Amino acid sequence: MASIWNTIFAPGLFSYSFVVHAWVAATAIAVLAALVGFFVNLRGEAFVAHAVPRGAFAGAAGAFLIGVNSILGLSVFAILMALGMGLMRRRSHNGVITALALVTALGLGDLFLTVGNTYAPEVFALLFGQLLGISGSEMVAIAVLSVCLVGVIAVVYRPLLLASTVPDFAAARGVSLTAMNVTFTLLVALAASLTVPVVGALLAFSLMIGPAAAGWYLAKTPWGAMLYSVGIALGTVWVAIVIGYDSSLPIGFLVAGVSLLAYMVARAINWFRRRRPGEAAVVPTGSGAVAR
Amino acid sequence: MAAVQFDQVDVAFGRHVVLRQLQFDVPEGAFVGVIGPNGAGKTTMIRLVLGLLRPNSGSVTVLGQPAGRGGRQIGYVPQSFAAEPDLPLRARDLVGLGLDGEKWGFALPTKDRRRRIDACLERVGALGYAEEAVGTLSGGERQRLLIAQALLTSPRILLLDEPLANLDIRSGHDIIRLISEIASETRITVLFVAHDVNPLLGVLDQVLYIAQGRAVLGSVEQVVRSEVLSELYGQPVEVVRVQGRILVFAGDEMVPLGHEELLPHGRPRSLPAEP
Ligand SMILES: Nc1ncnc2c1ncn2[C@@H]1O[C@H](COP(=O)(O)OP(=O)(O)O)[C@@H](O)[C@H]1O
Ligand SMILES: [Mg+2]
Numbered sequence: 036m037a038s039i040w041n042t043i044f045a046p047g048l049f050s051y052s053f054v055v056h057a058w059v060a061a062t063a064i065a066v067l068a069a070l071v072g073f074f075v076n077l078r079g080e081a082f083v084a085h086a087v088p089r090g091a092f093a094g095a096a097g098a099f100l101i102g103v104n105s106i107l108g109l110s111v112f113a114i115l116m117a118l119g120m121g122l123m124r125r126r127s128h129n130g131v132i133t134a135l136a137l138v139t140a141l142g143l144g145d146l147f148l149t150v151g152n153t154y155a156p157e158v159f160a161l162l163f164g165q166l167l168g169i170s171g172s173e174m175v176a177i178a179v180l181s182v183c184l185v186g187v188i189a190v191v192y193r194p195l196l197l198a199s200t201v202p203d204f205a206a207a208r209g210v211s212l213t214a215m216n217v218t219f220t221l222l223v224a225l226a227a228s229l230t231v232p233v234v235g236a237l238l239a240f241s242l243m244i245g246p247a248a249a250g251w252y253l254a255k256t257p258w259g260a261m262l263y264s265v266g267i268a269l270g271t272v273w274v275a276i277v278i279g280y281d282s283s284l285p286i287g288f289l290v291a292g293v294s295l296l297a298y299m300v301a302r303a304i305n306w307f308r309r310r311r312p313g314e315a316a317v318v319p320t321g322s323g324a325v326a327r
Numbered sequence: 328m329a330a331v332q333f334d335q336v337d338v339a340f341g342r343h344v345v346l347r348q349l350q351f352d353v354p355e356g357a358f359v360g361v362i363g364p365n366g367a368g369k370t371t372m373i374r375l376v377l378g379l380l381r382p383n384s385g386s387v388t389v390l391g392q393p394a395g396r397g398g399r400q401i402g403y404v405p406q407s408f409a410a411e412p413d414l415p416l417r418a419r420d421l422v423g424l425g426l427d428g429e430k431w432g433f434a435l436p437t438k439d440r441r442r443r444i445d446a447c448l449e450r451v452g453a454l455g456y457a458e459e460a461v462g463t464l465s466g467g468e469r470q471r472l473l474i475a476q477a478l479l480t481s482p483r484i485l486l487l488d489e490p491l492a493n494l495d496i497r498s499g500h501d502i503i504r505l506i507s508e509i510a511s512e513t514r515i516t517v518l519f520v521a522h523d524v525n526p527l528l529g530v531l532d533q534v535l536y537i538a539q540g541r542a543v544l545g546s547v548e549q550v551v552r553s554e555v556l557s558e559l560y561g562q563p564v565e566v567v568r569v570q571g572r573i574l575v576f577a578g579d580e581m582v583p584l585g586h587e588e589l590l591p592h593g594r595p596r597s598l599p600a601e602p
Contacts, residue, residue: 077414189432189433190431190432191431192432192433193424193427193428193429193430193431193432193433193434194428194429194430194431196424196428197424197428197429200408200410200416200421200424201405201408201421201424201473201476203403203405203406204403204405204424204425204428204473204476204477205428205429206377206379207377207379207401207403207405207486208399208403208428208429209398209429210428210429251413251415252413254415255415255417255458255460256415256416256417256420257415257416257420259415260415305413
C-alpha cells in the first residue's frame with residue numbers, strides 16, 4: 036500500500052515549502068480561471084482568452100527593459116489591452132479588434148526584446164511558467180488577488196450573464212453593454228496576469244478554456260457549468276502538480292494535456308446522454324437562431 | 328394620462344435625419360401596431376421609449392415621466408436571441424433573468440421566486456419546456472420565453488420589436504393571440520412593431536404608421552388610407568382592401584409595401600431614400 040502511495044505521491048509532495056506554494060497558488064488560479072472561463076465560453080470569446088496572456092507577455096519584456104518587476108509589466112499590458120478591446124468592442128468584428136490588440140502588443144514585445152538585446156531568464160520563465168518556483172510572497176499575492184477577483188465575479192455575475200445572453204434586453208433594463216464588455220475583458224486580463232507566471236504565457240489560456248468548455252457539456256444551468264468547471268480545473272492543476280513534481284514534464288504541457296482530456300471525456304458523456312432515448316434526446320430545431 | 332407621448336421629436340445620426348417632428352400620444356391600455364417599411368425608424372422609436380437614445384430635439388414622456396434608462400415599468404421583447412443547443416441555460420433560467428437580471432450579485436432560489444417565474448411561464452404556455460435548454464427550442468418557443476421574461480416585473484407598457492420576424496405564419500398568429508389575451512387581461516399598453524399590418528388587423532386598437540421619418544397615429548380606418556399614406560410618403564400611395572386584407576402600393580411601379588421580398592432587388596426602388 037505504502038509503496039503505491041509513494042509511487043504516485045513522491046516524498047516531499049506535501050511538505051517541501053516550494054511544493055506547498057505550488058498547491059496553494061495553483062488551486063487559487065484554477066478556481067479563478069474556471070469562473071472567468073465560464074464567461075469566455077458564454078460570450079464565445081475564446082480568442083480574447085488566447086490573445087491577452089500572449090499580448091501581455093510583451094509587457095514583461097518592456098518591464099525588464101526599464102528595470103521594473105516583470106509581473107507588474109505583464110499586468111499593466113494585460114489591463115491596457117483589456118480596456119482597449121472592451122471599449123472598442125461591438126456586436127460583430129470583435130475578432131478583428133482582438134487581433135489588432137494582439138499584434139500591437141506582440142509588435143511592442145518584439146521591439147522591447149530587440150532594443151533590450153539581452154537574454155532575460157525571468158522573462159522567458161514567464162513564457163513557460165514555473166509552477167514549482169513560486170515564492171512564499173508570490174503565493175500569498177496570488178491567493179489574495181484570486182479571492183478578490185472571485186468576489187468581483189460574484190458581484191457582476193447577474194448583469195454580465197444577462198448582457199451576455201440577451202444583450203438588447205439587458206440594455207433596456209439599464210445595463211451598460213460597454214461597461215459589461217470592459218468588465219469581461221478586464222476579468223480575462225487580471226486572471227491572465229495571475230495565471231501566466233504559474234502556467235506560462237504560451238498555455239495560460241488552456242486553463243481558462245479547457246475546464247470551462249468541459250463543464251459546459253456536463254451542466255444544464257449556469258451554476259452547474261461553473262461548478263463543473265471549477266472542479267475540472269482543480270483536478271487539472273492537481274494532477275499537473277503530482278506528475279510535474281515527479282517528472283520533468285513542463286507545466287504548460289501538463290495543464291493543456293489534462294484539460295484537453297477532460298474536454299474530450301465531457302463531450303463523450305454528452306454524446307452518450309443525447310443518444311439515450313427519452314432523456315435529453317432533444318433535436319435542435321435551430322429555426323429561432325439568429326446571429327447577433 | 329397617456330402611456331407614451333412624443334412631442335416634436337427629431338432624431339438624426341450625423342447628417343442622416345431618421346425621425347422628424349414625431350408628435351403623438353399613445354393612450355394607456357391601447358394595443359398599437361407600429362407599422363412601416365424596413366429602415367423607417369421603428370426600432371429607433373422603441374429605443375427612444377426605452378431611454379436608450381435621446382432625441383436631438385423634442386421630448387419623449389413615458390407614464391408621465393421623461394423617458395429614462397432601465398424602467399421596470401416597461402417590458403421589452405427583443406427580436407430573438409442567439410443560443411447554441413449546448414448552452415447550459417434552461418428556459419426557466421432565461422426567464423428568471425427578467426425578474427432581476429440587472430441587479431448585482433446573484434439571486435437565491437427562493438420559493439417566491441420560483442412561483443413568480445412559474446406563473447409567467449404558465450401564462451405564455453411555456454411551462455411544458457421550462458427545464459429544456461433554450462438553445463434546443465424553436466423560434467416560437469423562444470419568443471414565448473422572451474415575452475415571459477418581459478412580463479416578470481408586471482410592466483405597464485410592453486414593447487415588442489418585430490417579434491414575428493423569424494416565425495412562420497402559424498406561430499406568428501399564436502404569438503399575436505397570446506399578446507392580445509395578455510393585453511385584455513391586464514390593460515397593459517402594447518407597442519407591437521411589424522412591417523405588415525395584416526396579421527394584426529383583428530387585435531389592434533390603433534396603428535402608428537412610420538415612413539420617410541414621419542409618423543401618424545390613429546385607427547386603421549383613419550390611417551391606412553390612400554390620402555393619409557400619400558401625404559406621409561410624400562408621393563402617390565394606393566391602399567387596396569381585398570378580402571379583409573389591406574394592400575399598400577407605392578410609387579410608379581406599384582410595389583406592395585411590406586412585401587419587399589417580391590422585388591428582385593429587395594427594396595422598392597421607386598421610394599426616394601431621402602427627400
Ligand atoms: N446607431 C445608429 N447610427 C446610425 N444610423 C442609425 C443608427 N440606428 C439606426 N440608424 C439608421 O436609422 C434608420 C432607421 O433605423 P431603424 O429604426 O432600425 O429602422 P426600422 O427598425 O424601422 O427598420 C436606418 O436608416 C438606420 O440605418
Ligand atoms: Mg427594426
